[in-house]
Amino acid sequence: MSHSQPGREWWRSAVVYQVYPRSFQDSDGDGIGDIPGIVSRLDYLHDLGVDVIWLSPVYRSPHDDNGYDISDYEDIDPTFGTLADIDELIAQLHARGMKLVMDLVVNHTSDEHAWFVDSRSGRDAEHADWYMWRDPRPGAVGGRPGAEPNNWGSFFSGSAWEWEPARGQYYLHLFSRKQPDLNWENPVVRRAVYDMMNRWLDRGVDGFRMDVINFISKDLALPDGEVLPTGFGDGMPFFRSGPRLQEFLAEMKAEVFDGREQDYLTVGEMPDATPELAARLTDSRTGQLSMIFQFEHVGLDQIGGKWNVGELDLRDLKRSFARWQEALAEHGWNSLYWNNHDQPRIVSRWGNDREHWYASATALATVLHLQRGTPYVYQGEELGMTNVPFDDIGALRDIESINHYATAVDLLGHEPEDVLAALRAMGRDNARTPMQWTAEPGAGFTSATPWIGVNPNHERVNAAAQVGDPGSVWAHYRRLIALRHEDPVVVQGDFRMLLPDDPAVFAYTREAEGTRLLVVANLSDDTVECDLAGDRLVLTNLPEHAGVGGRLAPWEARIYRSTVA
Ligand code: TEU
Numbered sequence: 293m294s295h296s297q298p299g300r301e302w303w304r305s306a307v308v309y310q311v312y313p314r315s316f317q318d319s320d321g322d323g324i325g326d327i328p329g330i331v332s333r334l335d336y337l338h339d340l341g342v343d344v345i346w347l348s349p350v351y352r353s354p355h356d357d358n359g360y361d362i363s364d365y366e367d368i369d370p371t372f373g374t375l376a377d378i379d380e381l382i383a384q385l386h387a388r389g390m391k392l393v394m395d396l397v398v399n400h401t402s403d404e405h406a407w408f409v410d411s412r413s414g415r416d417a418e419h420a421d422w423y424m425w426r427d428p429r430p431g432a433v434g435g436r437p438g439a440e441p442n443n444w445g446s447f448f449s450g451s452a453w454e455w456e457p458a459r460g461q462y463y464l465h466l467f468s469r470k471q472p473d474l475n476w477e478n479p480v481v482r483r484a485v486y487d488m489m490n491r492w493l494d495r496g497v498d499g500f501r502m503d504v505i506n507f508i509s510k511d512l513a514l515p516d517g518e519v520l521p522t523g524f525g526d527g528m529p530f531f532r533s534g535p536r537l538q539e540f541l542a543e544m545k546a547e548v549f550d551g552r553e554q555d556y557l558t559v560g561e562m563p564d565a566t567p568e569l570a571a572r573l574t575d576s577r578t579g580q581l582s583m584i585f586q587f588e589h590v591g592l593d594q595i596g597g598k599w600n601v602g603e604l605d606l607r608d609l610k611r612s613f614a615r616w617q618e619a620l621a622e623h624g625w626n627s628l629y630w631n632n633h634d635q636p637r638i639v640s641r642w643g644n645d646r647e648h649w650y651a652s653a654t655a656l657a658t659v660l661h662l663q664r665g666t667p668y669v670y671q672g673e674e675l676g677m678t679n680v681p682f683d684d685i686g687a688l689r690d691i692e693s694i695n696h697y698a699t700a701v702d703l704l705g706h707e708p709e710d711v712l713a714a715l716r717a718m719g720r721d722n723a724r725t726p727m728q729w730t731a732e733p734g735a736g737f738t739s740a741t742p743w744i745g746v747n748p749n750h751e752r753v754n755a756a757a758q759v760g761d762p763g764s765v766w767a768h769y770r771r772l773i774a775l776r777h778e779d780p781v782v783v784q785g786d787f788r789m790l791l792p793d794d795p796a797v798f799a800y801t802r803e804a805e806g807t808r809l810l811v812v813a814n815l816s817d818d819t820v821e822c823d824l825a826g827d828r829l830v831l832t833n834l835p836e837h838a839g840v841g842g843r844l845a846p847w848e849a850r851i852y853r854s855t856v857a
Contacts, residue, residue: 296555298576303499303557303583304625305783306343307661307773308393308668312633313350313372314358315726316671318738325726325737327373331384336755338388340674340766341773344557345385346393346501348633350378354404356470357448357691358724360395360503361402365488382496391498393557398485399507400471407484408472412456412463422481424464424473426453426514434460443516444531445524449695452527464514466507466531468691476508476540486547493548499557499582505541506562506569509534521597522699532564541573541580557666559627561585567619574624583627583666588612590635593642599696599714604642606795606815614789614800617664621787626665630656631673636722640679644817644847649676651847654768654833655813658849659798661772662811664787669769671727675758676765679722680747685712689744693719728754768833775831775851781807796820797844803856810852814844826852 296302317329327350337345349359350372359369368375385392401408411419432439435455441462444452446469453462454469464473474481489500510531517525541560549556560573562584573581589612595602620626630638639645643652653676661667682688685697685708693715700706716722721744728750729736735750747753758764776782785802796816802809810826822844831851832838838850 295553299623301555301576301582303344303555303666305776306391306557306666307341307776308344308346308557308666309337309340309342310346310348310632310668310670312348312671312724314348314743315724315737317727317729318740318742321738321740322371323738323740323742324371326371327368327377327381331377331381334384334388334390336759338390339759339770340669341770341777342390342669344391344393344498346559346668347381347395349395349397354402354470356402356468358689360397361400361404361468361471362397363402363404364406366491379495386496391557392496393499393501393559394492394497395503396489396500396505397503398474399476399504400465400467400473403470403472411472413458415459415461421478422475424475424510425456425459425461426464427461434462442514442527443519443525444514444527445520445522448692449522449699451524466504466527468695473507477512477536482540482543483547486544489544489548493552493556498554499559501585502558502560502581504563505560506533506537506565507531508540509537511535521704528564533562533566533569538572538580545580556582558582559585559666563587567616570616571619571622571624574620576623576625579624583625585627585629585632586616588616590630594718598718599700599711601714601717606798607793609642610789610792610798613663614787614792617787617789621664626663627668628660628663628665629668629670630660631670631723632668633670633723634720635670636718637677637679638673639676640722641717642815645676645678648817648847649678650763650765651833651845652815653765655815655847655849657765657769657772658831658833658851659800659811659813659815661769661776662782662802662809662851663800664783664785664802667773667776669773670723674766674769675728675753675755677728677753678747678749679716680725680745682712682716682719682721685715687745688715688719688721690720690724693721726750730754730756771831779809780804781809785809790824797822797824799824806856808854808856810854811849812844812852813849814847817846819846820844825850826854828853 313325316325317333319329351362352364352367352369353359407419410417411423426441428434428439440453446452448468517527558581560581565586570584573579592608593602593604639653700711726737726742726746731751735746758766781804785804788801790799798815799812812824814820823842830853834848837845
């Protein structure tokens, strides 16, 4: 296999399915998902039509952040299986014509990684300069409040700095204190990462999702950030997309991917990235990545922070999607997502999971999947899985939520029920409850007590009830995926947003080589007037309304095909 012509790479017509291994399928009865469990479900994924699995981390980890804290990049955590199991998964995927993208978490390691254990032991250790170590502020006493090198807060509450007496220094951790940031300015660190990446590609992996990869280049002055309500500073402007980001990614591309025969899918997770940066990095002629995950659309209902949830204005969402489609239209490439293991379930967040559960889940899928870019389906999204009615902080498992609750209630004096309501709306555990395979007590996920409770609605929302039912959410996702594989206009067609100021209708066209696809959806609870139509109705989520002209039922989504001069 050789490199494709730029712009024709395989991942441009692919659909990616994200598996969060902890919650997908338990095969050994410990209440935690594992790799053999994933292998047992590959026919389900192949039948859905997805081409690629993006597998969240399965490497050795203390699981402080559910595997995003890696203590050995080249061994599999016993919770999930063995290296032989991952080889079997790769072989089974390839036998089905599917591919595997691994999660690459190299902005930070676990504090239990051998590199960090050595680094923290002293300033003259072999790995002394592999992490972001800094002295206390001048004149301050290390380990005492205010001595931290700057005022940055961690994403998981508290300071982003931890004192290490053995070195008389602080180390930076943008996430938990058990996730120390690597020092990418050190070429020896970069070499070690590239060597590890090459060994995974040699093992048959088909690409990487790169965790917060735009954090690897930071403003080395590490200046204080604007003080937030938490009392800590906002370091984001100084630790994301720093001056050497494109240089590091170009070096990674040269050292890992360029010398190889096949094309690989590389997707960089980039909080706070701009369309301009994405256009540079994903340029098919001169870029370094296939695509990025940007966060603009999934931040639109967060008023000054994740936990202050506001109403979404559809016009803002359309403006955001149009901006990114336009910026990457010429030579770039978008990823397309609603969900992942960090986001709440879209049908609950921006759909209507009560009166219009099926219609809103399928309408939201339609307006996403027909855009230009690579769509990502998060486990259970294809079933319309919803947020979870957590009624007690004890039901949650995510370090981000648990730390936020403690800070908000114990330090800031917020009402526990108010904080819990925000966690129910936006907490990451909404995405992490077990995959709902059946209506049985363990949802077909496990025969044991699961590591996190199953959503009670699994008795209604589950794969067994939907697979094979042409009127299910699953069937609609399957049709959308098939359309991408069958119609080149879905992959290559030009994107044009329509009705930008309409508060309920999401409509756009895709056009190429004399064919136009029109996507028109009513993303509201009310019937709306809309006379947009085309020559032939290709797909609808509400067939019973298909013949009605001039208006759209609540959450009705239609796709038309027309021939154009
Ligand atoms: O998430 C990075 C990131 O931006 C998160 O902080 C995200 O914004 C947040 O979870 C939403 O509030 C990646 C992984 O996807 C996440 O699971 C990890 O916890 C994090 O990096 C650290 O590895």
